[in-house]
């Protein structure tokens with residue numbers, strides 16, 4: 268595990284964007300696992316900036332996002348697809364057919380989860396997975412549970428996750444209660460993991476994730492077992 272202490276949010280974002288851009292420059296047709304939440308916004312802004320300067324080319328890059336809310340259409344302003352379009356995809360030259368996000372509106376959720384795992388397999392797995400953590404230690408939307416969820420699955424969001432994500436909605440009652448998330452297996456099989464954490468409010472959970480017991484009650488704790496994990500933290504160590 269490599270732990271990098273960033274000076275502040277901008278520094279965390281630039282350092283993480285450096286790692287992602289190096290991946291894309293070295294392997295233009297790589298598979299990037301991407302994340303949402305407020306933490307990666309600065310990373311995406313930095314990548315867009317370098318793209319505009321001609322330093323990175325995403326023409327061959329494949330992206331696979333971690334998760335999506337159930338019941339939200341792609342065009343819904345709080346859907347993760349919309350988030351990704353706004354912060355990254357619309358601003359770079361990625362080929363739309365190379366963008367993958369679970370379909371939160373799929374009529375058959377179980378079939379959608381299976382399709383997503385097959386898709387990840389068909390692109391050869393992930394080269395680099397970007398991760399954030401929730402205050403309860405979730406990665407993607409893998410919430411604390413009695414066992415790790417191996418495959419892409421439909422989760423019922425915990426109260427603390429609903430409360431944490433309510434800030435993005437006009438009313439807490441609008442936060443979807445379920446989401447489809449990539450499972451722990453695909454995350455752990457990613458050839459590289461990049462965890463970004465920002466803010467003193469994540470200090471306690473980051474300690475548990477990186478140094479506490481490995482337990483499904485703190486789903487992110489499993490990344491301690493990953494052979495190529497980089498953690499970039501600002502004000503959280």
Ligand code: GLP
Nearest residue numbers: 303304305306399400401407408
């Ligand atoms: C959401 C996402 C996670 C993300 C987490 C933290 O629940 N599903 O992938 O890591 O939020 O978000 P933030 O970066 O806003 O703290």
